[in-house]
Amino acid sequence: MTLQTTERSYSVSPTARSIWKRGRAIVLVAAIVVVAAVVPVLLPSGSTGGGSALDPGDSSLAGSKALAQVLGAHGVSVQRVDDVATALAGLGTDGQILITEATDLTASEAGRIAAAPADRLIVGQVPYLDVLAPGLISEVGGTSSRSRPPSCGLREANAAGSAYMGGTSFTGPPGSTGCYPSDGKPTLVRYTAGGRTVTVVGDGQFMTNLRLAEDGNAALAVNLAGTKSRLIWLVPPAEPDQISQSSGPDGSDGSDGAGSEPKSLGELIPSGVGWAVVELVFALGVVALWRGRRLGPVVAERLPVVVRAAETVEGRGRLYRARRARDRAALALRAATIDRITPRLGLPRTATPDEIVTAVSARTGEDPEQVRPALFGGAPADDAGLVALAGYLDTLERQVQDS
Known part of the structure; x- marks a missing residue:
């Protein structure tokens, strides 16, 4: 094969060193853009559900929206209320009131709840426990929460199996049933007081969105909170800057696990994403102007070999x-x-x-x-x-x- 060569043969392929010299500035700018876009998204922007810990309207890890939805799927009407008067008005004869450690009660409100003709489910370190659960004694000092077997004769606990329990242990009154013991003391106690069933749990983490899918947490939560067709879930009053919950069937603020309206795609996107997109577009524009001004006319190069x-x-x-x-x-x-x-x-x-x-x-x-x-x-x-x-x-x- 005959080749016609030019006077000088040279390589036009860029070397690794030249590529790195040209591209390191671009890599640095790209890293800055990525950090500027990701950091606002990762920063906490408040609760996604507008509630607090163990709130049936809160979809964060500490909330209990998943449990409210599971209860709704099992036919239990979950009503979220933030004041005692509304809670007592909605109890009726087929209701159970749920009080968590996030609930802010006064002594008079605790007395009114104790006098109401309805079952009570008390979760966590609730104030005025001696009024809400008469005869129950809280042990001094807490116990670590972990997966524990029921080790009791309570049907609801045995059906659920092991659950994430702990927190506070109790000494129940005569005739009570204690489950999930820690150092010989139960962390869940159920008994009857004044014709009403009182259930006290030392730690409510098993009801949160974070722990609900572990062990038998979901089954235990449904078995305890779903004993009646209506569950009145008492939460602390909402702050002015919190997102208001959707209105329930009776006009009060509620969160029915089966009937709550789904959020739109825009509501599910964190607030920091918008600013991240703006920063990303601005940074890309700067990079385009920076690199674009260096582009010159097309340079014609002679081929080293003609075939x-x-x-x-x-x-x-x-x-x-x-x-x-x-x-x-x-x-x-x-x-x-x-x-x-x-x-x-x-x-x-x-x-x-x-x-x-x-x-x-x-x-x-x-x-x-x-x-x-x-x-x-x-x-x-x-x-x-x-x-x-x-x-x-x-x-x-x-x-x-x-x-």
């Missing part, structure tokens, strides 16, 4: 011959011939083989039975057949051009 087209064809032919790829060679010859004669025959690019064979036969006078295998036949059996095919295709093309 004649005939030599390229010969080289490809030798490769086909070395691999005995007569099928590919024949296919290339036929495809090139068809591409060149189809416009001269007045046929579109989408013409079918039958249309092409008919048009070639009519133009050249060749037998269609010879034209068809030449243009659309199989691979030649040997090199001599490939040479004969190339000659016949050349003859057909000349006849079409000259006719």
